[in-house]
Amino acid sequence: MSKTGCFYCDKDEQLTNLMIEISKLPSSILYLNRDQTHKGRCIIAFHSHKRELFELSEVELTAFMKDVSIAAEAIQRAFKADKINYAIYGDLVSHLHFHLVPKYEGGPEWGEAFVNSPISRLLMKDSDNRERIEGILEQLKIVRGI
Ligand SMILES: [Zn+2]
Known part of the structure; x- marks a missing residue:
């Protein structure tokens, strides 16, 4: 596969340093963010290289929002x-993706915008990442009814 210069498309080391694939969804891929400052923080990326929501057809947009x-x-x-925060930035990595950031009352940045790239990341052991991924997969099955 030739390199596109976009790590979401290339699925290279840059991507795996930042996140771990949880599951493919109909129009996207869901990843666990390696920085778990916010417990359960994920990223959901559209399946193909689009930059803006308005570049999607109505069918694509509906399907992507359903996945989100x-x-x-x-x-x-x-x-x-206590609340999920949703953020699309993409100044530096333009491939359409949402940050899905669970927030907890009394926890980091409650009531404020979350810090996208904190100075110190909360990285976990592989077994702890695996446990969080399993927890999300279990709930995905229930939510999707499969
Ligand atoms: Zn891309």
């Missing part, structure tokens, strides 16, 4: 978050 909604519900159920 399903993923957010699974995260909320898995970690009992």
